[in-house]
Amino acid sequence: MGKLVLAAKVSHVPSLMLSETSDSPLRQARAGAVAALRELGRRAKEREVTTFVVFDTHWLSNFGYHINANAQHRGSFTSHEAPHMIQDLRYDLPGDPALAQAIAAEAQSHGLKVLAHQVPTLGLEYGTIVPMHYLNSDGWAKIVSIASPLFTSIEESRALGEATRRAIDASDERVAILASGSLSHRLWPNKDLGPDAWTTIASEFNRQVDLRVLQLWQERRYREFTAMLPDYAVKCNGEGGMADTVMLFAALGWDDYTGEAEPLCDYFPSSGSGQVNVEFHVS
Numbered sequence: 374m375g376k377l378v379l380a381a382k383v384s385h386v387p388s389l390m391l392s393e394t395s396d397s398p399l400r401q402a403r404a405g406a407v408a409a410l411r412e413l414g415r416r417a418k419e420r421e422v423t424t425f426v427v428f429d430t431h432w433l434s435n436f437g438y439h440i441n442a443n444a445q446h447r448g449s450f451t452s453h454e455a456p457h458m459i460q461d462l463r464y465d466l467p468g469d470p471a472l473a474q475a476i477a478a479e480a481q482s483h484g485l486k487v488l489a490h491q492v493p494t495l496g497l498e499y500g501t502i503v504p505m506h507y508l509n510s511d512g513w514a515k516i517v518s519i520a521s522p523l524f525t526s527i528e529e530s531r532a533l534g535e536a537t538r539r540a541i542d543a544s545d546e547r548v549a550i551l552a553s554g555s556l557s558h559r560l561w562p563n564k565d566l567g568p569d570a571w572t573t574i575a576s577e578f579n580r581q582v583d584l585r586v587l588q589l590w591q592e593r594r595y596r597e598f599t600a601m602l603p604d605y606a607v608k609c610n611g612e613g614g615m616a617d618t619v620m621l622f623a624a625l626g627w628d629d630y631t632g633e634a635e636p637l638c639d640y641f642p643s644s645g646s647g648q649v650n651v652e653f654h655v656s
């Protein structure tokens with residue numbers, strides 16, 4: 374039987390990588406977050422993870438849910454959205470078509486519109502590529518990347534998260550789930566972009582709610598968190614509607630989850646959004 378052995382909410386902001394570029398003004402600014410991602414990779418390896426399932430809020434879809442089920446993910450990625458931040462980032466990672474197809478079949482059997490694709494030219498988005506750069510750079514584990522639809526509901530994303538967990542449990546894999554996306558996600562408007570934008574949040578309201586969410590997690594008050602999540606996603610400008618967080622909590626058991634939330638770095642702003650790397654321990 375398969376097993377979920379690691380679950381985490383992770384950041385994928387491009388400034389993580391700029392922080393490691395020698396000539397960047399952001400040099401080392403994200404060192405704590407980068408170390409947190411590397412630590413998650415170490416833990417995943419220690420727990421003999423065979424597949425990462427990434428709920429990617431940077432892969433946004435208009436029509437239904439989509440899963441990249443390619444057997445090999447290979448490419449050189451330049452971000453359409455931020456070509457000045459991510460250019461020619463090479464990746465070559467094994468996929469897990471069987472688990473990807475199983476997740477799709479399980480979700481379809483519960484009435485969800487979801488497709489798993491094996492199309493060699495279907496590349497990965499940076500919500501998957503950036504975390505994998507730190508957790509799985511040499512492709513020691515397989516990956517499945519799952520998109521976040523724009524025109525959906527909390528209920529549908531929850532159904533996909535639950536289907537993912539059932540498919541994992543029925544597989545032969547040891548799986549790490551990564552919810553790849555922001556907490557709050559109001560970005561600085563164009564006219565306000567400047568050096569300070571990297572390290573400041575665009576809304577004090579969002580920062581206060583993010584900090585409250587982190588407190589609820591650390592106090593394991595997940596019943597309250599899941600109750601506020603639909604409002605949080607809307608009022609705090611959730612990236613991809615916070616579909617990654619919805620799917621993660623659905624996979625963990627929603628408000629029945631009781632595990633420890635372990636922040637692996639300080640909360641940090643990036644371009645106005647709120648970012649974290651938190652492991653949600655599974656027994």
Ligand SMILES: [Fe+2]
Binds near residue numbers: 385430554
């Ligand atoms: Fe993003």
